[in-house]
Amino acid sequence: MKAAATLFDPEKIEQVTIDRWYADLAATERARLEARKGSAAKKESIIARFLLQQLAATTLAGNWRVETQSDQSIRLISDEGVAAASLSHTAGAVMVALSSAGDIGVDIEHHRANDVEKIVNRYFSDEDREDFYATAPQDRMANFLRVWCAREALIKFQRTGTMGMLLGSPLRLPSRATHQSPALPRAGFQAAMICHEPAIIQQWEARVTEDKLIEFIKI
Numbered sequence: 607m608k609a610a611a612t613l614f615d616p617e618k619i620e621q622v623t624i625d626r627w628y629a630d631l632a633a634t635e636r637a638r639l640e641a642r643k644g645s646a647a648k649k650e651s652i653i654a655r656f657l658l659q660q661l662a663a664t665t666l667a668g669n670w671r672v673e674t675q676s677d678q679s680i681r682l683i684s685d686e687g688v689a690a691a692s693l694s695h696t697a698g699a700v701m702v703a704l705s706s707a708g709d710i711g712v713d714i715e716h717h718r719a720n721d722v723e724k725i726v727n728r729y730f731s732d733e734d735r736e737d738f739y740a741t742a743p744q745d746r747m748a749n750f751l752r753v754w755c756a757r758e759a760l761i762k763f764q765r766t767g768t769m770g771m772l773l774g775s776p777l778r779l780p781s782r783a784t785h786q787s788p789a790l791p792r793a794g795f796q797a798a799m800i801c802h803e804p805a806i807i808q809q810w811e812a813r814v815t816e817d818k819l820i821e822f823i824k825i
Contacts, residue, residue: 608801609665610703610712611822613812614792616653623818624649627656632671654693657812658702660820666706679765692762699795708802711763713755717794722750729773748796752787755798763800791825
């Protein structure tokens with residue numbers, strides 16, 4: 607089983623809901639998050655972990671909890687075993703993914719007005735740089751983020767590597783790994799997922815319900 611879910615507008619979630627979700631996390635995760643500086647980063651982390659647990663409850667049998675490993679990777683743990691997991695957040699969205707068959711990595715970014723040409727000129731491979739400048743100006747941010755998200759997802763998939771190193775060459779995947787750029791139900795965002803084959807990933811949009819829970823809508 608492989609599944610991914612995206613929740614938009616996390617900044618609109620009320621603090622009372624965040625507190626309820628925080629209480630549902632494992633004690634080890636609560637202690638780890640309590641030490642985090644910055645309320646915004648802590649809030650995003652709580653949302654992502656609760657969203658991941660709810661996705662596991664929807665798609666996997668058993669009672670799963672999120673645990674951060676010593677290498678900072680994320681795993682889902684239950685009496686049934688261990689499942690790989692990945693999470694990402696950006697302005698306006700949180701994305702999580704899980705896999706009970708091999709590792710998985712995800713990344714999501716929002717389109718922004720930043721001048722990215724300095725990064726392209728300094729770090730992109732010749733092939734990716736040529737492709738960037740061959741793209742119409744209004745589409746270059748999407749092009750840039752496709753390259754960026756794929757490398758971020760690969761780092762999470764492999765649990766090693768740096769953006770500076772990976773941007774300097776065309777995307778090279780490990781054996782029997784596959785890359786997807788999923789279509790999202792809201793414009794202005796770019797995402798990437800890398801997982802072991804087979805590459806069939808259930809994709810969901812997550813929404814907060816009136817009773818402060820999460821419902822999943824199949825994309």
